[in-house]
Amino acid sequence: MKIAVLLKQTFDTEAIISLDSNGQINRQGINLIINPYDEFAIEEALRIKEKHGGEVTIISVGPPEIQDAVFQALAMGADKAVMVTDDALAGTDEYGIALVISKVLGNQEFDLLLSGWRAIDDGSAQVALRVAEILGLPHVNVVTRLEIEEGKATATREIEGGYEVIEVPLPALITAQKGLNEPRYPTMKGIMQARKKPIKKLSLDELGLDTAKIHPKVKTTSYFLPTPKPEGKIIPGGPAEAARELCRLMREEAKVI
Amino acid sequence: MAKGIWIFAEHREGKIKKLTYELLSAGRKIAEKTGEEVSALLFGKGISGLVDSLGKYGADKVYLADNEKLAKYTTDFYGKMLSELAKKNQPSVILLGCTVLGRDLAARVAQKLNTGLISDSIGLELNNGQLTFVRPIYAGKAFAKVVCPEARPIMATIRPNVFVPGQPQAGRRAEVVTVPVNLEKSDLRQIIKDVIMRSSTRPELTEAKIIVSGGRGMKGPENFKILEELADVLGAAVGASRAAVDSGWIDHSFQVGQTGKTVAPTLYIACGISGSTMHLAGMSSSKYIVAINNDPDANIFKVADYGIVGDLFEVVPVLTEECKKLLATQ
Numbered sequence: 001m002k003i004a005v006l007l008k009q010t011f012d013t014e015a016i017i018s019l020d021s022n023g024q025i026n027r028q029g030i031n032l033i034i035n036p037y038d039e040f041a042i043e044e045a046l047r048i049k050e051k052h053g054g055e056v057t058i059i060s061v062g063p064p065e066i067q068d069a070v071f072q073a074l075a076m077g078a079d080k081a082v083m084v085t086d087d088a089l090a091g092t093d094e095y096g097i098a099l100v101i102s103k104v105l106g107n108q109e110f111d112l113l114l115s116g117w118r119a120i121d122d123g124s125a126q127v128a129l130r131v132a133e134i135l136g137l138p139h140v141n142v143v144t145r146l147e148i149e150e151g152k153a154t155a156t157r158e159i160e161g162g163y164e165v166i167e168v169p170l171p172a173l174i175t176a177q178k179g180l181n182e183p184r185y186p187t188m189k190g191i192m193q194a195r196k197k198p199i200k201k202l203s204l205d206e207l208g209l210d211t212a213k214i215h216p217k218v219k220t221t222s223y224f225l226p227t228p229k230p231e232g233k234i235i236p237g238g239p240a241e242a243a244r245e246l247c248r249l250m251r252e253e254a255k256v257i
Numbered sequence: 258m259a260k261g262i263w264i265f266a267e268h269r270e271g272k273i274k275k276l277t278y279e280l281l282s283a284g285r286k287i288a289e290k291t292g293e294e295v296s297a298l299l300f301g302k303g304i305s306g307l308v309d310s311l312g313k314y315g316a317d318k319v320y321l322a323d324n325e326k327l328a329k330y331t332t333d334f335y336g337k338m339l340s341e342l343a344k345k346n347q348p349s350v351i352l353l354g355c356t357v358l359g360r361d362l363a364a365r366v367a368q369k370l371n372t373g374l375i376s377d378s379i380g381l382e383l384n385n386g387q388l389t390f391v392r393p394i395y396a397g398k399a400f401a402k403v404v405c406p407e408a409r410p411i412m413a414t415i416r417p418n419v420f421v422p423g424q425p426q427a428g429r430r431a432e433v434v435t436v437p438v439n440l441e442k443s444d445l446r447q448i449i450k451d452v453i454m455r456s457s458t459r460p461e462l463t464e465a466k467i468i469v470s471g472g473r474g475m476k477g478p479e480n481f482k483i484l485e486e487l488a489d490v491l492g493a494a495v496g497a498s499r500a501a502v503d504s505g506w507i508d509h510s511f512q513v514g515q516t517g518k519t520v521a522p523t524l525y526i527a528c529g530i531s532g533s534t535m536h537l538a539g540m541s542s543s544k545y546i547v548a549i550n551n552d553p554d555a556n557i558f559k560v561a562d563y564g565i566v567g568d569l570f571e572v573v574p575v576l577t578e579e580c581k582k583l584l585a586t587q
């Protein structure tokens with residue numbers, strides 16, 4: 001079973017977001033991590049490999065710093081990685097990134113493609129599905145349980161008010177939701193082994209893509225930060241008294257009940 | 258030339274979802290400035306009865322595809338229908354709900370149409386003919402204004418509870434365009450093996466106007482009952498923090514936050530939740546936040562509009578009784 005996993009590096013979940021003097025998101029001093037949903041995808045790939053045999057390839061696109069995230073995935077147990085870094089990637093959107101990834105995957109043999117269902121930074125939840133569309137793969141989105149059998153995947157996914165069990169033929173894309181598994185930590189041994197694992201680094205040129213092809217469809221014109229909330233009201237009194245007053249405020253002041 | 262504002266209509270159990278009316282309201286807002294027509298896309302089986310209400314809430318036209326093959330949502334069938342309709346009619350804008358279905362469909366259709374997609378929008382502005390969407394990034398710690406300058410259609414998914422549905426206008430009717438359904442079995446790769454619905458009379462978490470949420474302070478699964486009682490009095494959904502989910506007290510589909518659901522109700526009542534950034538990521542855009550926590554220094558009080566410092570086991574039952582009394586006399 002050949003499995004490819006899409007990996008994105010994101011800001012740490014605790015990162016404090018600010019804008020720099022150009023009104024762009026300030027990247028200074030921010031810790032970078034593997035997108036938490038992608039960790040579920042990596043973990044699932046490793047479990048499938050442990051059960052069925054095969055090979056796990058990590059695919060990541062971004063600035064040179066992504067190497068840290070790629071390395072961590074290799075230390076968790078992935079076998080090899082392909083990294084696409086290129087200055088020309090600055091300003092690309094989901095459309096462009098999906099094109100780059102599809103190009104990488106086009107040169108790669110795989111039975112299963114896994115990714116997180118969304119990244120916690122832009123939260124746009126499109127890249128993986130666009131890749132599936134470009135490559136003509138079926139997909140199951142937001143999956144909390146996955147069963148791989150000969151030539152097919154059976155996936156449980158969340159829908160509003162319940163769950164749905166869907167079967168798709170392989171190769172297919174599955175996007176991971178929390179609940180799928182508990183990601184492992186890299187072990188000391190894993191870290192040592194990761195040093196010897198192959199990471200293939202590619203530029204857009206080497207992939208045969210020119211910048212015009214990945215011209216973004218959507219553009220961010222500006223960023224802004226939320227306006228701080230005025231301080232809330234702590235309702236005084238004992239529990240019963242405060243509860244009564246809260247009920248009144250929700251009704252008469254906020255008018256929400 | 259691209260023309261027309263399209264909205265994708267979602268429905269459940271024979272009823273149009275409120276979100277669909279919200280989308281119509283967003284569509285009308287654009288149409289008012291551009292003079293374009295607003296069309297709703299209605300796919301499903303046995304759904305022609307829903308056309309009327311779409312007209313009343315602002316659709317000028319309804320593209321109706323009523324067919325057995327569309328009885329349940331599948332990416333392949335719905336994706337093919339929507340993209341082929343769009344290729345043929347060239348709308349300038351397609352809006353979908355930021356729901357499980359909307360997100361799934363929008364990304365694939367955007368790629369089929371070689372266009373951009375703005376996910377998870379919480380606002381739109383029309384400046385000098387340019388449609389600008391506002392969307393949260395970094396889980397709501399910042400916002401981006403995003404445009405799709407050249408590619409058409411402009412596609413976006415819109416969060417529930419952002420736009421206010423318009424007043425239904427009696428007698429307002431939409432023109433119905435019956436869409437031929439040419440779907441082959443070979444177009445479909447997703448086979449739905451099973452659908453398991455939770456039997457709940459409560460609203461869906463992501464759509465609920467009021468959410469009563471519990472965290473580690475609930476101390477055990479059995480105690481969620483007191484939240485459910487309050488939720489039922491308020492017609493609210495129940496939510497939870499990751500700590501409550503990871504303790505196995507409640508299913509993870511109820512989790513609110515960075516790795517859970519993003520919600521934007523008008524009222525969010527957080528009980529025994531400390532207010533970690535990961536939890537806030539999912540609920541801080543709630544209109545009003547109420548916090549009940551026995552730790553006066555809990556972070557949740559920083560975002561709360563109303564806070565009670567106290568034992569939730571004493572506060573919540575009284576709150577339930579009070580709300581019951583109040584709502585009975587309205």
Ligand SMILES: Cc1cc2nc3c(=O)[nH]c(=O)nc-3n(C[C@H](O)[C@H](O)[C@H](O)COP(=O)(O)OP(=O)(O)OC[C@H]3O[C@@H](n4cnc5c(N)ncnc54)[C@H](O)[C@@H]3O)c2cc1C
Pocket residue numbers: 013036471472473474475497498499500501512513514515516517518528529530531532533534535536539549550551552555567568569570
């Ligand atoms: C990658 C990652 C993703 C995460 N994603 C999420 C997410 O999506 N959602 C999420 O919620 N968390 C998430 N977390 C976890 C998050 O960091 C916190 O651990 C979690 O939110 C804490 O939940 P809590 O507030 O219920 O628990 P605690 O932080 O333990 O808070 C419990 C609170 O209950 C109060 N309390 C206790 N007893 C009572 C009582 N009798 N009456 C009143 N108050 C009482 C305490 O004072 C305390 O403030 C994530 C963490 C990571 C690392």
